[in-house]
Amino acid sequence: MESKFTGRAHVYGDDIDTDRIIAGKYTKTLNLQDLADHVLEDLDIDFRSKLVKGDVLVAGTNFGCGSSREQAPLALKVAGVSAVVAKYFARIFFRNAINIGLPVLEVPDLEADSGDELEIDLKAGVVKNLTKNADYKASAMPQVMIDILDQGGLVAYLKKNGTYDASAL
Amino acid sequence: MSGQTVAEKILSRHAGKPVAADDLTVIDVDAALMSDTTAPLAIKAFREMGGKAPWNPERTFLVIDHASPAPNERIARLHDIMREFAADTGAVLYDVGEGICHQLMIEDDRVRPGEAFFGADSHTCTYGALGAFATGVGSTDLAAVMLTGKTWLKVPRTIRLEITGRINPGVEAKDLALAMVGKLGFAGATYQAVEICGEALVPMSLDERMTIANLGIEMGAKAALIHPDGLELPYDFDAEAISPDPDASYVREITIDGSALRPQISKPPRPDATVDIDELIGTKIDVAFIGTCVNGRLRDLHAAARILEGRRVASGVRLMVSAASQKVFLAAAKDGTLATLTAAGATFLPSGCGPCVGTHLGVPGDGEVVVSTANRNFRGRMGNPEASVYLASPTVVAAAAVEGKIVDPTELEG
Numbered sequence: 001m002e003s004k005f006t007g008r009a010h011v012y013g014d015d016i017d018t019d020r021i022i023a024g025k026y027t028k029t030l031n032l033q034d035l036a037d038h039v040l041e042d043l044d045i046d047f048r049s050k051l052v053k054g055d056v057l058v059a060g061t062n063f064g065c066g067s068s069r070e071q072a073p074l075a076l077k078v079a080g081v082s083a084v085v086a087k088y089f090a091r092i093f094f095r096n097a098i099n100i101g102l103p104v105l106e107v108p109d110l111e112a113d114s115g116d117e118l119e120i121d122l123k124a125g126v127v128k129n130l131t132k133n134a135d136y137k138a139s140a141m142p143q144v145m146i147d148i149l150d151q152g153g154l155v156a157y158l159k160k161n162g163t164y165d166a167s168a169l
Numbered sequence: 170m171s172g173q174t175v176a177e178k179i180l181s182r183h184a185g186k187p188v189a190a191d192d193l194t195v196i197d198v199d200a201a202l203m204s205d206t207t208a209p210l211a212i213k214a215f216r217e218m219g220g221k222a223p224w225n226p227e228r229t230f231l232v233i234d235h236a237s238p239a240p241n242e243r244i245a246r247l248h249d250i251m252r253e254f255a256a257d258t259g260a261v262l263y264d265v266g267e268g269i270c271h272q273l274m275i276e277d278d279r280v281r282p283g284e285a286f287f288g289a290d291s292h293t294c295t296y297g298a299l300g301a302f303a304t305g306v307g308s309t310d311l312a313a314v315m316l317t318g319k320t321w322l323k324v325p326r327t328i329r330l331e332i333t334g335r336i337n338p339g340v341e342a343k344d345l346a347l348a349m350v351g352k353l354g355f356a357g358a359t360y361q362a363v364e365i366c367g368e369a370l371v372p373m374s375l376d377e378r379m380t381i382a383n384l385g386i387e388m389g390a391k392a393a394l395i396h397p398d399g400l401e402l403p404y405d406f407d408a409e410a411i412s413p414d415p416d417a418s419y420v421r422e423i424t425i426d427g428s429a430l431r432p433q434i435s436k437p438p439r440p441d442a443t444v445d446i447d448e449l450i451g452t453k454i455d456v457a458f459i460g461t462c463v464n465g466r467l468r469d470l471h472a473a474a475r476i477l478e479g480r481r482v483a484s485g486v487r488l489m490v491s492a493a494s495q496k497v498f499l500a501a502a503k504d505g506t507l508a509t510l511t512a513a514g515a516t517f518l519p520s521g522c523g524p525c526v527g528t529h530l531g532v533p534g535d536g537e538v539v540v541s542t543a544n545r546n547f548r549g550r551m552g553n554p555e556a557s558v559y560l561a562s563p564t565v566v567a568a569a570a571v572e573g574k575i576v577d578p579t580e581l582e583g
Contacts, residue, residue, distance in 0.1 A: 015355055015439070019547040023554075024526035027206050028236050028244045030213065042549040062356040065389060066547060067526075068291040070210055070307035090389055091360050092291060096307035142193055144321055154309045155217045163317040169193040 001101065001152055003122040006130065007056040007082045011114045014060035016043060018093060021064065021072040035075035053080035056118045058110065060086065064093025073097040073104075083120050085110055085127055085138075098145045101153035105138040122149070144169050172414025174327040175394045176362040179302040179411070183285045190326040190420075199284040200228040201314045204270050204522070206235040207289035209247045210308035212254050215315050224318035226259035230279060232270035233263065237521040240529040268494025268520045271295040271462040275379060276494055282397070282406045287314050292462050292544065294385040297393040298378035299402060300411030302362075304391050325362040325391045326420040327413075328353070332367035334428030339579045341472065342377035343464055343542065343562035345369065346384040347433035348425055351443025359389030361420060364396060364413060369427030371399035376466045383463045384544055387440040432565050432578065434540075437557035438548045446565060449575045455537040457488045457570035459563050460518070461525045464542035465493030469563040470501050474509040476567035476581050482514035483573030489531050491518040513571075527552030540569045 020043040022035055029035065040047040057076060063086035064072060073096050076084065083103040087110070097104040103120065107127050112118060116131035125138040141149075147168065148157045161168075173181065174190070181187045183196035201223065203211050208231050215223075223229040231251045239245035248265070255262035263273050271292055274280045282300035286293065289311040296303035306320070314320055330353070332345060349365070363385055370378070378395050385393025397408040432446040459465070459473050470492065482488045490510055492498035498520060501507045511517065523530035525543040532552035533539050539551060539558045546558035559575070568578035 017545075017547045019527075019545070019550050023549050023552070024206070024235075025528055025552050028209075028247055028528065030209055030247070042554045062359065062389070065355060065359075066291065066386075066545065068289055068293075068305040068307050069206060070309060071206075074210075088356075088359070090356070091391060092305055092307060095310060099307060099309040142323070144193070154313055155214050158218045158313055158316060164195045164313075164319050164321050166195040166321075169195070169321060 001150065004120065005054065005082055006117060006119045007054045008052065009056050009058045009112045009114055009116045009118050010047065010050065011058045011112055012043060015062045015065060016059055017066035018064055018069050018072040019066055022069065022075040027069050027071040032074055032078045035071050036079035039075040039079045048079065051080055054082045055080065056120065057081050057084045058112050059084065061088055063089045065090035068092045070096045070100060073100050073102045077102040098149050099154040101149065103149060107136045107138050110136045142169060171418045172416035174362065174413050174417045174419070175300070175364055175411055176302060176325055176327055176392055179283055179285060180324050182283070188324045190324050192324045193321065194324060195319050195321050196285055198287050198314050198318055198320055200230070200280060200286045201311055202230045202232065202270055202274065202288035202290065202293060203311055204235045204290050205233045205237065205247055205251060207308045207311065208251050211289055211311045212250060214309045214312035218312060218316050220312065220316045222258040223260055223315040227261065229260040229315060230274065231255055231260055231262045232273060233265050234269050234521045235526055236523060236528040238265045238519060266495060266519050269462045269465065269522055271383070272465065272493035275299065275375070276496055283410045287311065287320060291386045292383050294390060294393045295379050295383040295462060297382040297385060298375060298395055299400065300394060300397055302392050302394070305386060325360060327362045327364055328358055329419040329422045330363055330365050331424050332369035332427040333424055334368055334426055336369050336427045336430055339564065339582065340430050340432060341562040341564060342373060342380040344430055344433040345427065346381045347435050347443045347560060348430055349381070350384050350387045350441045351433070351435070352423065352425060353388040355388065355439060355441040357388045361390060362392040362394060363390045364394050366396035366398065367427065370395060373399065374468065375400070375402070376468045380463055387544055432562060434565065434575070435546060435560040437546045437559060440545055440560060446575065446577060450577060452575040453538060454486060454540045454569050454574060456533050456539040457486060457566050458524055458531065458539060458541040458543065459566050460491030460493065461522070461543045462493065463544045464563050465491055465497065467497050467500050469542065470506050470510065472563040473567040474506045476564060476571060476578060477513035478509050480513055480571050482570045486570055486573050488515045488570040489518055489524060490515045491524065492520050494520050524551060540566050540575065542566050
């Protein structure tokens with residue numbers, strides 16, 4: 001996975017639940033493009049048309065609360081979102097995103113407006129707002145999550161390692 | 170070292186060493202669950218990982234409940250993937266109509282106190298009702314459990330929530346659960362466990378405890394563990410193993426006065442937008458829904474029947490009822506509850522999750538107002554972003570169905 005990339009910000013608010021990321025009526029599919037076609041439509045019906053591959057989703061607190069549906073981070077990833085940056089995430093969404101290889105960064109003090117150019121440095125854990133010329137530090141992730149993300153997700157991680165190694169946490 | 174919380178006790182046993190809040194650890198998992206929303210992706214990930222059969226097929230459960238019976242051919246194919254996986258590997262399948270996964274796990278004795286249970290459904294936290302550390306995960310995490318029989322996690326800090334006093338007649342477990350979510354907030358327990366205890370809980374049945382633990386995830390909790398005081402199960406269990414040490418340390422301690430509690434309603438579109446019913450008296454409704462993993466049990470249908478006995482649903486209102494399982498439905502058929510509710514104008518739906526999660530079976534129209542016994546009222550939750558959903562107890566929902574608007578149900582109770 002690329003550890004450093006730039007993308008344009010799409011900024012939304014607090015408490016965006018997984019139903020609004022992808023509604024329950026669309027989740028029953030293995031065709032991931034179907035998910036991407038409806039991503040965030042109950043939050044912003046124009047999101048899909050505004051999104052350019054590589055853009056960054058920016059949100060407030062408790063992003064991804066609610067259902068455990070992994071279709072939520074999958075919909076974002078397949079639609080072309082390169083990373084999600086939020087003040088903090090709901091627990092299951094955060095794990096799911098890492099497990100499917102979608103970078104998620106918890107940045108409590110990020111300031112960004114829609115359209116700002118962001119540079120994400122996963123290794124350093126830094127989000128740079130190039131438009132506003134400001135750097136923001138992301139909260140540290142457990143090593144196991146860094147390793148899973150580094151390998152592109154949990155499927156690849158377990159194919160390589162076979163199981164979880166308690167000493168590698 | 171201070172004493173252990175319930176989460177620390179259970180997770181220490183599953184880690185094979187003492188662990189405390191904030192420790193990262195690998196644990197042995199006792200059981201795994203998937204629904205038709207999450208199983209197809211989990212099976213795909215499991216195969217990609219190189220998995221052949223789950224580590225413990227007898228404790229791997231697949232439940233077809235979220236879009237059940239299949240509303241279209243695309244979903245029918247997903248159901249077939251689950252049936253084939255169960256047939257190939259020996260995993261346990263619950264097919265169309267048998268019930269909602271969380272009801273089945275407890276009703277069918279698939280989860281026991283003190284176990285570590287991982288389900289690819291966020292309301293897996295329901296089993297905290299009987300003292301299991303039960304939590305929701307996504308499909309790929311579940312696939313990893315099937316592959317390894319293990320998972321990694323951070324041992325959560327714990328919030329202690331005490332409900333003092335006895336709740337009044339007309340106030341139900343659901344009111345307590347909504348009050349709890351309102352008090353802690355949508356993210357009030359994110360990354361944390363909640364222990365729920367107090368005098369109000371002691372007389373409560375397992376059914377009522379399930380209603381309360383179920384809403385743990387609506388405040389972001391990793392697990393919602395109800396203390397076993399007063400818990401009755403059809404087998405012997407070690408209460409000490411699911412009780413905290415007296416000197417356990419908590420990140421927060423919160424009290425709710427149960428004796429002062431009024432019936433509660435959560436306003437759209439947030440489960441934590443909880444108010445006393447008195448603020449919403451007179452709100453007109455179009456649809457009333459009684460069911461789900463929160464409130465589809467026999468006790469809930471009885472509560473509705475007490476209101477609806479000898480009455481009719483208001484003109485222009487649709488009342489839909491779904492028993493949480495076939496066993497609940499059969500019991501309600503045998504004791505006359507089914508007849509009472511049907512005579513009042515209720516439409517019975519198959520046991521499952523369809524209406525709650527907006528898959529099928531009763532999607533509301535544009536601008537319509539639903540009052541529901543479910544746990545979520547997010548925008549679009551029931552399948553239409555232009556409808557709004559209020560959350561309440563079965564008694565409050567039944568009373569609203571009779572009057573066509575939200576009313577204080579005590580006015581209808583003899």
